[in-house]
Amino acid sequence: MRIVDVPGSLDDRTIDQFAASVGAWPPDDRLLVDARATQFASPAGFTALLTLGQAVAEAAGPRPLLHLPTSDNVSSYWAKAGLLEHAADYFELHGKVPRRRRAEDSDVLLPVRPVREQLDVHAIIDGINDKITQMLTEQLHHEASFIGGFSQSLSEVCQNVVEHAGTGGWVAAHTYLFRQRLGRNVAVISVSDAGIGFRRSFEGLHARQLGDRWTDGAAIEAALIHGQSRFRDPGRGQGLMAVKRFVSKWNSKVSVRSGTARVAIGPRNWDDEDPRTDDLAWFPGSQLTIVIPAKAGGS
Amino acid sequence: MIAHIRLDAMILQTVARPYRDLVTRPTGRAVRRQVMNVLQEAANHDALLDFSDIGVVDFSCADEIVAKLLTGADGVGVTRIVLRGLSDSHVEAIEQVLQHHGLVVVAICAGNPAPRLLGQVNDDDRAAFHALIAAGRSGPEPVATALAWSVERARQALNTLVGRRCLLAHPDATFELGVVA
Numbered sequence: 324m325r326i327v328d329v330p331g332s333l334d335d336r337t338i339d340q341f342a343a344s345v346g347a348w349p350p351d352d353r354l355l356v357d358a359r360a361t362q363f364a365s366p367a368g369f370t371a372l373l374t375l376g377q378a379v380a381e382a383a384g385p386r387p388l389l390h391l392p393t394s395d396n397v398s399s400y401w402a403k404a405g406l407l408e409h410a411a412d413y414f415e416l417h418g419k420v421p422r423r424r425r426a427e428d429s430d431v432l433l434p435v436r437p438v439r440e441q442l443d444v445h446a447i448i449d450g451i452n453d454k455i456t457q458m459l460t461e462q463l464h465h466e467a468s469f470i471g472g473f474s475q476s477l478s479e480v481c482q483n484v485v486e487h488a489g490t491g492g493w494v495a496a497h498t499y500l501f502r503q504r505l506g507r508n509v510a511v512i513s514v515s516d517a518g519i520g521f522r523r524s525f526e527g528l529h530a531r532q533l534g535d536r537w538t539d540g541a542a543i544e545a546a547l548i549h550g551q552s553r554f555r556d557p558g559r560g561q562g563l564m565a566v567k568r569f570v571s572k573w574n575s576k577v578s579v580r581s582g583t584a585r586v587a588i589g590p591r592n593w594d595d596e597d598p599r600t601d602d603l604a605w606f607p608g609s610q611l612t613i614v615i616p617a618k619a620g621g622s
Numbered sequence: 623m624i625a626h627i628r629l630d631a632m633i634l635q636t637v638a639r640p641y642r643d644l645v646t647r648p649t650g651r652a653v654r655r656q657v658m659n660v661l662q663e664a665a666n667h668d669a670l671l672d673f674s675d676i677g678v679v680d681f682s683c684a685d686e687i688v689a690k691l692l693t694g695a696d697g698v699g700v701t702r703i704v705l706r707g708l709s710d711s712h713v714e715a716i717e718q719v720l721q722h723h724g725l726v727v728v729a730i731c732a733g734n735p736a737p738r739l740l741g742q743v744n745d746d747d748r749a750a751f752h753a754l755i756a757a758g759r760s761g762p763e764p765v766a767t768a769l770a771w772s773v774e775r776a777r778q779a780l781n782t783l784v785g786r787r788c789l790l791a792h793p794d795a796t797f798e799l800g801v802v803a
Contacts, residue, residue, distance in 0.1 A: 441648045442637065445639065448641075448643045449643060474678040478645040488677055561722060564717065571676050
């Protein structure tokens, strides 16, 4: 049995510690994912947990164990956020499993949902209803035009899974107080898949030309910074460019992790992450996170 | 005559569910094929794509429907394609994809009956477009007067807009927007 430690706070940055704890891939032993001490998980954390479970299943590995957080409040939140109903499909759950099912009337913007086909994307966007619109406007204080861009970005990042991953993925969106880095509310959208990753997705275009320089980081930059697509259709590659424009307009951040690299585009006034980080611990598939802060000075 | 195409009805036929959002590339592709079928019946007429009851339009769908329809419009023989009932977020997506492809289209936004151009268009052409709308059907002279241009400059801008299927040209050397609402 290999113990995989879940950090006390699992988010788009601490996923690196989580990935390091997974170790060699595919795992040569059954995994015990230990979240007993975990106090917080962002949408990036939830979707990464499910991605790990899915990747083990797709690699025909032994069903991992997931030890739930000891804190009743934390595990209840995990249930409310929709994690546990999906985690039960991939993990043997241990610890006190809350009875509470996913609550559609919770303060979670978008509970964890699978993204496998285009109709999933339709259902997700159709779910951005009046209540969610009200939550976003009340908590982030952005003008009404923000909602359209939020939905468009959500749609584009979900479609990337369907079009490029070669397998299914997960999406979640929450709002919460980003106390340490901002002292303001943020909305966070995360999408993660257990698929082939950016490097393999683009391999046919660049691998021969760039040789050893064709890395995970180079592949993410090709898509996120340069808007390249593996398709010949000149209309392709606009989705991530649109996400980039959206985050720029709303003082927000987008980061993409794939394989052993992460590329981040964020405003210097609140984000200190390096634009590109290589040589991270390998993690299956691709993970994309958008962090949208509340308008400064909003009441 | 104008062929009026309600895109909400096209979505219903395409995804067979009561969704009102134009999202995902496969949906855009399927909706475009349906629209093309309608346009085949509307040769030599204008076609009005009505977004009035559409929720979200994402960039992929805007590319598949609007950009690819405009680039393929020659093949179906419609005079022009005009967009109607656009919200601000529709405009943002459609404008971006049209600029990406170097295309332009006449559009009427929700709550504002004044026609506008969306996409890649230079300052002269945009100014001539608005001046002609104010003048009504006319030759280039009123446009040139309104903009303090030479007649030739006005004629050139109007002809460009005709070539890009934004205005109609008549045998008597006049131009007009025509009925687009």
